[in-house]
Amino acid sequence: MEFCPNCGKMLMPDKGKIKCRCGYEKSLKKEDLEEQYHMEGETNPEAKVIVTDRNNVALPTTTITCYKCGGTKGYWWTVQTRSADEAPTNFIRCANCGNTWRSSN
Incomplete structure (x- = not known):
């Protein structure tokens, strides 16, 4: 992860480059982008969402x-x-x- 040398914000990947809202951009190799910016979400298929209603309140x-x-x-x-x-x-x-x-x- 890198930060913008101009304004200090985190640089975000976009089309083979990392860019900042202030206009700064830097090209990176595909391997570097995958290594630094590849994020995976939760892959647990057994994860369940608990839904509460007026009859099932989750308060003390x-x-x-x-x-x-x-x-x-x-x-x-x-x-x-x-x-x-x-x-x-x-x-x-x-x-x-x-x-x-x-x-x-």
Whole structure:
């Protein structure tokens, strides 16, 4: 892998050359291109994709009391909604009705 001597961006292969968006280009031998820029994706035919829906949520659970339906199981997650020097915001979603609110912690 090489970087542009003009702007420092990574040079990408294109039609037997490596080029930069700034206009710089350099010719390479076919062997060098294959050695430096040949990438292979995952070839595992057994790989499976997990699809989740409302009935199969991949979030941690906690015991709650939903103020809308009275449900007792909730999913929770944390999001950094403000700057990094402030505490993150915790959210809870009722597993029964889907009602979502911020945690008071």
